[in-house]
Amino acid sequence: MFYDLARASSGVENRREAARVYEAAKSTPGLTESGIAPDVLAGLLPDEEIIELPRVRQVSGSLGYRFVKRAFDLCSCSVALVLMAIPMAIIAIKIKGESEGPIICV
Numbered sequence: 001m002f003y004d005l006a007r008a009s010s011g012v013e014n015r016r017e018a019a020r021v022y023e024a025a026k027s028t029p030g031l032t033e034s035g036i037a038p039d040v041l042a043g044l045l046p047d048e049e050i051i052e053l054p055r056v057r058q059v060s061g062s063l064g065y066r067f068v069k070r071a072f073d074l075c076s077c078s079v080a081l082v083l084m085a086i087p088m089a090i091i092a093i094k095i096k097g098e099s100e101g102p103i104i105c106v
Contacts, residue, residue, distance in 0.1 A: 061069070092103045 096103050
């Protein structure tokens with residue numbers, strides 16, 4: 001059973017008693033602040049070892065490859081920006097038609 005520390009200490013009158021309730025709840029076996037039972041948490045973390053991930057080799061292309069990739073990135077983003085500008089302009093015109101204020105509120 002998990003207890004909420006705020007609920008457990010809601011009936012106490014002073015700070016000293018609240019601190020005792022907090023310490024008692026904190027030192028009670030089976031209770032955690034995160035609400036995860038200790039045996040479940042132990043199953044998720046294997047033996048407290050550091051897990052080393054495999055390294056991924058960085059692809060370093062030639063100068064020609066990098067130039068072509070950069071040109072493709074610039075062209076594709078420019079086309080996407082132009083294509084997205086069309087619906088944005090339509091939405092802006094509809095907003096302006098319905099209200100007297102500015103299209104973009106700053």
